[in-house]
Amino acid sequence: MNYFSSDFKLGILGGGQLGKMLLYDTRRFDIQTVVMDPSAEAPCKIACNEFIQGDLMDFDAVYQFGKKVDLLTIEIENVNVDALEKLEDEGLPVYPSSATLRRIQNKAVQKLFYTDNNIPTAPFTRFAYAAEIETALKNESLSFPFVWKSARFGYDGQGVKIIKTWSDLEGIPAQECIAEEMIPFKNELAVIVARDVKGNVATYPVVEMEFHPEANQVEYVICPARIDKEVVKKAQLIALKVSKAYEHVGLLAVEMFQTKDDKILVNEVAPRPHNSGHYSIEASYTNQFEQHLRAILGLPLGKTDSTVAGVMVNLVGEEGYEGQVKYERIEEIMAMEGVNPHIYGKKITRPFRKMGHVTIVDENMDAARKKAAIVKRTIKVISEK
Known part of the structure; x- marks a missing residue:
């Protein structure tokens, strides 16, 4: 099949920064792209050939989106896999497949998959409800400390918590989860x-x-x-x-x-x-x-x-700031040799939100790591006052 400068359409579910960076290369290859994301302000919107606003977990939205394209991929796992499976049954290539995504979307299922395939992983216990954790602790089949992980929809550090004492269990969502040995x-x-x-x-x-x-x-x-x-x-x-x-x-x-x-x-x-x-x-x-x-x-x-040696530094929103983003002292890091900032295109910052990254390249790893520490200390992602 001819993908380049042709009528072929690549569908991408998710319009965040990963999709935006994927579009750098689709544009370089002149591959047509159609992107769907729930946000009207998705970073991908400015770079794809066609943008559709829609719910990635909605069966009909994902299914109808898939009917518009010749091949479908993702930039986020939280999508409706039932719709993907139906599209596959109708002959649409979907990569990764719905079967792969089903195993990965649920962390409990993912961990069981490792056990079944003799892949080394940390010991864990699966719970249908968070309340079962208290029973396990009282029965001494589980002990502190452990790592609590939500089975579904954890992302960018969300849905994970280290549990050291009873008080750490407060506020844990009452949903399927795993308790993993530290x-x-x-x-x-x-x-x-x-x-x-x-x-x-x-x-x-x-x-x-x-x-x-x-x-x-x-x-x-x-x-x-x-x-x-x-x-x-x-x-x-x-x-x-x-x-x-x-x-x-x-x-x-x-x-x-x-x-x-x-x-x-x-x-x-x-x-x-x-x-x-x-x-x-x-x-x-x-x-x-x-x-x-x-x-x-x-x-x-x-x-x-x-x-060359490379060190990547994540740019996340500073604590105490929320609103229209400002990249404070970005000019200073841009004056440094081998420093390459990437801005994701999110207009609003909030604490710990991923807003960009900086890659530092150098022939010497120690030099790159030291420069990365300077970059981290220098640039701050804050909001306009």
């Missing part, structure tokens, strides 16, 4: 695997992620990860095992824990371009967004090696 880990890692319709795969280098202690969001992504070569091999092999088990098409970001004794445990996955791969725009031969397109369109997968 793992004493020394690193959080990620590997992005690209897989095409024929099963060909390519892995990106292992990256190291540093998280904000309060927001539970990634602050820094460091590529390559500063870990032993044997740990790199373990992480990549487990990521490939996860990819094979899901039989996904497109990108799969596999987030992992490196334990104190260098075991690798899978935390969770995302079947799409991912925050842990943003560094690739400046630092890789083939960035993750182009690679996703190559995989879902059946084009040759690109080279995943890095050309």
Whole structure:
């Protein structure tokens, strides 16, 4: 099929920053795109060929959207999979598939999938209702501390909470959830695997992620990860095992824990371009967004090696600010060599909302990491007074 400068239409469910960055490459390849998002102010709106405002969880909205396009992909997992399944039954290529998304949308189902496929993961208990946690604690089948995770709709640090005492249970939503054993880990890692319709795969280098202690969001992504070569091999092999088990098409970001004794445990996955791969725009031969397109369109997968060391810094809204966004002191970081800001196009900031990122590239990893710390201290995402 001819995708370039043709009548072919690629549908994208979700119009956030991931979709916006995917559109950089669809425009470069002159591939027509149709995007649906619930927000009239979605970042994708300015760059796609056609924008439709609609509810991603509504069956009819997703189904009718799918009838307008020749191939459908996502930039967010929270979409109506029943509609995707019907579209697939009618012959529309959907990547990732509805089957893959069903397993991933629910964290409890996702964890059970790892257990069933002998993929190492942290021990956990599944609860139909949050109230069952109290019973488990009283019966001593569960003990403090543990990590509470909502089974559905957790995103960007939401739906996750460390439970150390009874008081931490206050305000927990009364819904399906899991209680996961707290793992004493020394690193959080990620590997992005690209897989095409024929099963060909390519892995990106292992990256190291540093998280904000309060927001539970990634602050820094460091590529390559500063870990032993044997740990790199373990992480990549487990990521490939996860990819094979899901039989996904497109990108799969596999987030992992490196334990104190260098075991690798899978935390969770995302079947799409991912925050842990943003560094690739400046630092890789083939960035993750182009690679996703190559995989879902059946084009040759690109080279995943890095050309230079890269550190990504997330730009999130500062605490205490909400309203029309202002990027304070952005000119100062733009004057620094190897510093590349990306602004997502969200007009309103609020505490910890992802508003952009900055990638720092350098031939020397230590120099890139030091510069990243300066960037983090300098630029602030605040609101206009």
